[in-house]
Amino acid sequence: MPYDEQPLRPLDQTEESLVRALAHVMMALPRLVDADMVGDGGLPLSEYTPLMFLSEAPHRRMRMSELATACNLSLSGMTRVVNRLEKQGFVQRAKCQEDLRGWNAVLTDEGLARLQEAWPAHLTSIRRHVLDNLAGHDLAALTAALERVATTP
Amino acid sequence: MPYDEQPLRPLDQTEESLVRALAHVMMALPRLVDADMVGDGGLPLSEYTPLMFLSEAPHRRMRMSELATACNLSLSGMTRVVNRLEKQGFVQRAKCQEDLRGWNAVLTDEGLARLQEAWPAHLTSIRRHVLDNLAGHDLAALTAALERVATTP
DNA sequence: TCTGTGTGCTTGTCGAGTCAAGTAAATGTA
DNA sequence: TACATTTACTTGACTCGACAAGCACACAGA
Numbered sequence: 043m044p045y046d047e048q049p050l051r052p053l054d055q056t057e058e059s060l061v062r063a064l065a066h067v068m069m070a071l072p073r074l075v076d077a078d079m080v081g082d083g084g085l086p087l088s089e090y091t092p093l094m095f096l097s098e099a100p101h102r103r104m105r106m107s108e109l110a111t112a113c114n115l116s117l118s119g120m121t122r123v124v125n126r127l128e129k130q131g132f133v134q135r136a137k138c139q140e141d142l143r144g145w146n147a148v149l150t151d152e153g154l155a156r157l158q159e160a161w162p163a164h165l166t167s168i169r170r171h172v173l174d175n176l177a178g179h180d181l182a183a184l185t186a187a188l189e190r191v192a193t194t195p
Numbered sequence: 196m197p198y199d200e201q202p203l204r205p206l207d208q209t210e211e212s213l214v215r216a217l218a219h220v221m222m223a224l225p226r227l228v229d230a231d232m233v234g235d236g237g238l239p240l241s242e243y244t245p246l247m248f249l250s251e252a253p254h255r256r257m258r259m260s261e262l263a264t265a266c267n268l269s270l271s272g273m274t275r276v277v278n279r280l281e282k283q284g285f286v287q288r289a290k291c292q293e294d295l296r297g298w299n300a301v302l303t304d305e306g307l308a309r310l311q312e313a314w315p316a317h318l319t320s321i322r323r324h325v326l327d328n329l330a331g332h333d334l335a336a337l338t339a340a341l342e343r344v345a346t347t348p
Numbered sequence: 349t350c351t352g353t354g355t356g357c358t359t360g361t362c363g364a365g366t367c368a369a370g371t372a373a374a375t376g377t378a
Numbered sequence: 379t380a381c382a383t384t385t386a387c388t389t390g391a392c393t394c395g396a397c398a399a400g401c402a403c404a405c406a407g408a
Contacts, residue, residue: 066346172214185216193223349408369388372387
C-alpha cells in the first residue's frame, strides 16, 4: 500500500509479519483454548476466568466492577457472565455491606470444585498452545512487552 | 490452585505472568486499535482486514472461503462482513467462472480509496500499541513463535 | 434534613459472529 | 444418462458482549 505525504514509514517485512502473526494469535487462540476446555473440562474461558480471579480473592469474593476490570469486560458484560455462573450455582451475589449500591460476586464451594475440575484441561491447553511454543524466549522480557502493549493508551 | 495426581506441573510465576499478560493483550488490543481507527479513519478492523487482503490479491479479488480463512472468520461470518462492505460500495460480488457455486469478493475503486484513507490511522495505531513496545526484541524470532502459537493443533 | 449530583450495577436494545440447515452447482457412480 | 454425494455459499436462530438509559444508593452543600 504505497502512500506518502506524512512522515509515516510503512511497516517493513519483518514488522508486517509480526503484526499479522499477532493478529492471527488474537483471533485464533481463544477459540483453540476454548475448544480444548469444553472438549474436556466443559468450562469456556469466559467463565473460567472470573472463577479463577474469585478463587484468588480474599474471602473468594470481588465487587462486580473489580471483577469486570480483571476480566477485561464491560460492567454490563460482567453482569451477564455472573448471571450465567449464578444460574449454574458457581457464584452467589451478596450485597456489599460497606456500600449498599454494590454487589459482591462470591465463589461457592461448587464453583471452586468446578474450577478445580476444569483446571487441568486449561493448564494443558495453555502449555501446549503457548508455553511450549515459547521455549528459549526470555519470558520475563516478553511479559513486560505484552503488558505495555495491553496498556499503551 | 493446588491439585495433583497427574504429572501436571502448575505454571511458575514467570509463566503465569506471561499467560495473563497475553490474555490481557488478546482482550484489550483489538478494542484499542478499533477505537483509534474509528476515531480517525472510521473503519473498524473487521472491515479493514478483508479490504487489505483483497487489495493484495491478484485482480483485487478472492473467493469467499479464501477470504474467510485469511481473516480467521467462519464462512458465514465472512458472508455477513462482505454484505456490509457491499452495501457501502467497497466490494462487489462476482460469480466465479471456473466454479459456478463460488463467488469472488472484488475490491472496488471506492473500496481501495477507503482503505488508503484508513491506512494511516491503522499504521499509527499499530506502531504505537505494538511495535513501539517491542523495541529491542528479536521480531523475527517472536514472529516465528507467534505463528506456532496460532497454529498448534 | 432536604435536594441535587455522582456512583454501582442492571436492563433494553443492538451489532457481530457461530453453528446448523438449506440451496445450487460439481463430481462420482451405476 | 440418472442419481447420490460432496462442496461453496447463504440464511435462520442463537449467544455473547457493548453502549445507553434506568434505578437505587451515597454523599455533598443549603
